Amino acid sequence: MGLMGRMGMNTRNLRFRSNRVRDILSLFHEELDGMYGSGEVGVFLDMLFEAFLGWDKVRLLTSREQTIDQSDLLRFHWALEDLKRHRPIQHIIGYTDFCGCRIEVSPDVLIPRPETDEMVNWTLSILSSPLSTLRFLDLCTGSGCIAIALKKAFPAADVTAVDVSPEALEIARQNAQNNGVEVRFVEGDVLGGANGVNGQYGLIVSNPPYVRDSERAQMAANVLDYDPALALFVPDDDPLRFYRAIATIAKGHLADDGQVVVEINEALAEETCAVFKAQGFNPKVHEDFRGKPRWVSAALNP
Numbered sequence: 001m002g003l004m005g006r007m008g009m010n011t012r013n014l015r016f017r018s019n020r021v022r023d024i025l026s027l028f029h030e031e032l033d034g035m036y037g038s039g040e041v042g043v044f045l046d047m048l049f050e051a052f053l054g055w056d057k058v059r060l061l062t063s064r065e066q067t068i069d070q071s072d073l074l075r076f077h078w079a080l081e082d083l084k085r086h087r088p089i090q091h092i093i094g095y096t097d098f099c100g101c102r103i104e105v106s107p108d109v110l111i112p113r114p115e116t117d118e119m120v121n122w123t124l125s126i127l128s129s130p131l132s133t134l135r136f137l138d139l140c141t142g143s144g145c146i147a148i149a150l151k152k153a154f155p156a157a158d159v160t161a162v163d164v165s166p167e168a169l170e171i172a173r174q175n176a177q178n179n180g181v182e183v184r185f186v187e188g189d190v191l192g193g194a195n196g197v198n199g200q201y202g203l204i205v206s207n208p209p210y211v212r213d214s215e216r217a218q219m220a221a222n223v224l225d226y227d228p229a230l231a232l233f234v235p236d237d238d239p240l241r242f243y244r245a246i247a248t249i250a251k252g253h254l255a256d257d258g259q260v261v262v263e264i265n266e267a268l269a270e271e272t273c274a275v276f277k278a279q280g281f282n283p284k285v286h287e288d289f290r291g292k293p294r295w296v297s298a299a300l301n302p
């Protein structure tokens, strides 16, 4: 149902005890703690109050006795209903924060993940030494989050980002504009040689699809129902197809002192390294904040 249709709803039917902030918080915790845990519901509430009312956490903490408008109350009502249906909070508010950039999301793009944020922060830390080639390439860019974060951190860099999905690229372009950066977005198939890739790059980065079809059964409903399948899944009989393609592209287009950084399936770290070794790279596995193998960096062997 669109927002207008939703707005037409009879607000007397809302189950909140009153328009008071304290009662909104209570109903969210009563109805959602069993599903998500109280800590996560607290995070949702922080995000919703910021998105709907522009309140930061301190304002929320100190405003429990305040009342809000009926139209705002209706938005909380629908957010509660959506969360009960496992709709991701980022789709409810329309954005997420990634490496200090606000990134809009829709069902056409993967919601950027904290592990990817961590990988990009690590990547930025290794790029701080002088680079001979300030040209960066982001393969499988989706919302554009990685390319945009790189360009923000290195304004002088020439950043190209490739994705096969025109719908994703439309959002990525909007995100670049919203963040005030210029990135060259190219529609291309990474498995087919990657249109738009040319010359040498100091960094080739990618978070490609890497979840095996057989791993679907272990995934949460809010991922399966709301993230695009194109962004996630690879066939069980060839789960490393993107890494082979990326290693081949890197072999032809990585500057001598350049780095490749790719997010990986935690169950396939060794196999992913083998793909890069076969192309003459010296890959290293890095763990994320949960202690899981999460990304591989690789430079060309001297």
Ligand SMILES: C[S@@+](CC[C@H](N)C(=O)[O-])C[C@H]1O[C@@H](n2cnc3c(N)ncnc32)[C@H](O)[C@@H]1O
Binding pocket: 109, 110, 111, 112, 113, 116, 139, 140, 141, 142, 143, 144, 145, 146, 162, 163, 164, 165, 168, 188, 189, 190, 191, 192, 207, 208, 209, 210, 230, 231, 232
């Ligand atoms: C895991 S998502 C990553 C999105 C974003 N880089 C991030 O980290 O949040 C993978 C992306 O790969 C794109 N993709 C899938 N198949 C592709 C292909 N053959 N060539 C290029 N991009 C592809 C999907 O459209 C999706 O945007």
